[in-house]
Amino acid sequence: MVAVNVYANAGESSDSPSAGTQAGEQGGNLGLATISCPDVGTQLSDVPDGAREDVDRRLAELDTQITAAYEKFSDARNTEQAKAVLEPLEEQRRPTIEGIGSSIDQAGGQPPQGIDGMAPCTMRADDSAGQQPPQDGDNGGQPPQDGDGQEQPPGDGDGQEQPPGDGQQQPPGQQNGNGPEASDFVDIQSVQPNVNRPGKQRGASRGTFTTKCGTNENGKFNPDNVIAAPGVSNGAHHMHDYVGNQATDAFSSDEDLANGDTTCRNQGDKSTYYWPVLRLQNGEDENDVGADGGGKDQNVGKIQTPSSVTLKFAGNPTGKVVAMPRFLRIITGDAKSLTNGDANANASWSCTGFEDRQLKDKYPICPEGSQVVRTFNFQSCWDGQNTDSANHRTHVAFADERSGACPQGFKAIPQLVQRIVYDVPPGPGFAVDSFPEQLHKPITDHGDFINVFDEKLMNRMTKCINANKRCN
Secondary structure: OOOOOOOOOOOOOOOOHHHHHOOOOHHHOOOOOEEEOOOHHHHOOOOOHHHHHHHHHHHHHHHHHHHHHHHHHHHOOOHHHHHOOHHHHHHHHHHHHHHHHHHHHHOOOOOOOOHHHHOOOEEEOOOOOOOOOOOOOOOOOOOOOOOOOOOOOOOOOOOOOOOOOOOOOOOOOOOOOOOOOHHHEEEHHHOOOOOOOOOOOOOOOOOEEEEOOOOOOOOOEEOOOOOOOOOOOOOOOOOEEEEEEOOOOOOOOHHHHHHOOEOOOOOOEOOEEEEEOEEEOOOOOOOOOOOOOOHHHOOOOEEOOOOEEEEEEEOEOOEOOOOOOOOOEEEEEOOOHHHHOOOOOOOEEEEOOOOOOOEOOOEEEOOOOOOEEEEEEOOOEEOOOOOOOOOOOOOEEOOOOOOOOOOOOOEEOOEEEEEEEEOOOOOOOEEEOOOHHHOOOHHHOEEEEEOOEOHHHHHHHHHHHHOOOEEO
């Protein structure tokens, strides 16, 4: 496969002449790196229950269309061949999007304004930071769901890259030409401390509850996403690690999850916790090299089992928390942050011994003896009514990054914080799985959670946190 990389400034529009020609077509590399399509799902804040199943299926169909188009795009030998992918993709997307609008309308809802104009896609530059402003409609006008209060260190994520031939090396073992790039990595020791947390007020809930569910030692993987693409095999187009509930796949009902086995030590926790696998790109094939979610979706390399996984629930700095409703679904981060923009990017990267330095848009290069750390801080405010929403975001929210207070009308719930540690060789040479067109960027990292605590254990968790104790 020809590597379709670009070396353009982050501030340049993906459809500007300079973005498409700065790199030229030297050595078969095009000046445009990937396909950017408006994310219809983020627009769907209100979908009637009667339309949910059909809408979810059609959203997954849009992802499949982009994946197939990107495969052709990445095989293109020149800019004209690459551009020729866009018109057929638009023709595929248009009836699918129209079908989404019709389903909502027939179920008594109101399709989002402008949804019919979201069929066209563009080619865009790889800014190596995921910070380029999205095309109109890409983020659906959703408010930023950042919330971790972390400022990026100076000089990180400026998107500056040098033209081909500057001697930059790709990470070792890169097999498929769609990322990551050497510029996606940064030495953690060059990053300034940047973690800021709200001060705890009088009456804060200071306790924690830790559930121990292993590290996926038994190798439960699939490329499904029962939250974002229920009922659709390979809905994620990348492989997920699972701990906790062992019944989780695209077709799991709440009843299936309630009756499933769990890897959690406390059998009262049958929750499902999942995230994209991390692969070591050392030239070795995984056994999914010919499978959906693996090599067929351009996710290659050896899957790494974490050296540790910590699942901790924490309180709120302004007051008490209430119990989570059973089967509450939360997604933190955005699997499409490269093309959507960073409004919903939330996962962060660091190294053991350096966790006061967190990165969103770079992978860390850790010194000898230090391990790579992924951290997911989940939304900790709930609307008090819904266990999910049409875009899987509006029923939950982040607390204010300065005060720690929930938005008006939302209730504080225990905040899930996932910390996943990997013992990988120092230096570039690893990446998370992603949708193919997202180029394995660190900013696309994300985590998923479905609460299947039994009522007794959830109440114990809540009381523990509110009583300022440490429990497990």
